[in-house]
Amino acid sequence: MNEELRHQAYAQLEADADRIVRLIKVQMDNLTMPQCPVYEEVLDTQMYGLSKEVNFAVRLGLVDAEDGRELLEKLEVEVSKVHDLYMQEEKLESKEI
Template sequence: MSSDVLLSLSQKALQLLQEDADKIEKLIEVQMENLTTRKCPLYEEVLDTQIYGLSREIDFAIRAELVQETAGKQILVKLERNLAALYEAMSQNKE
């Protein structure tokens, strides 16, 4: 495979991973906007499951050498920070 084809595949893989991350980010934003509602364990489970699934996608893309490890991990770190902020806000709202 030519380097142009590999670069194109790499860009496409990163784009798809980012699109999945954006969907999870939207779920986090919606929950942040609705902090007046009680803490919902089901919603937390959905977010955790979505992030776990994305981590598996990223792991596959890294192993297939479609994305660099640092790029994949940056996507996860951002989501995990936002999720931690959500849980912190929910905790403060509960008090």
């Protein structure tokens, strides 16, 4: 398999993962709280979509299965960090009021 094509496929998956993190940050900053069903629905939908992209790339031989799993795990950790940071900020703001 063309190494450049494999690199491009993985880079696109990384870009999609970064887009999900940015989307979650915007949603938390402007729209909803993490406990909101809309937040959970958006997160679940985006994560599911990316997992399907990863599975497709793995089946085509463009991405190693382990690399795909690591990408999804990294995204879950990043989303968790964003969530935790938001919750800490909310606690600080509620103490100030």
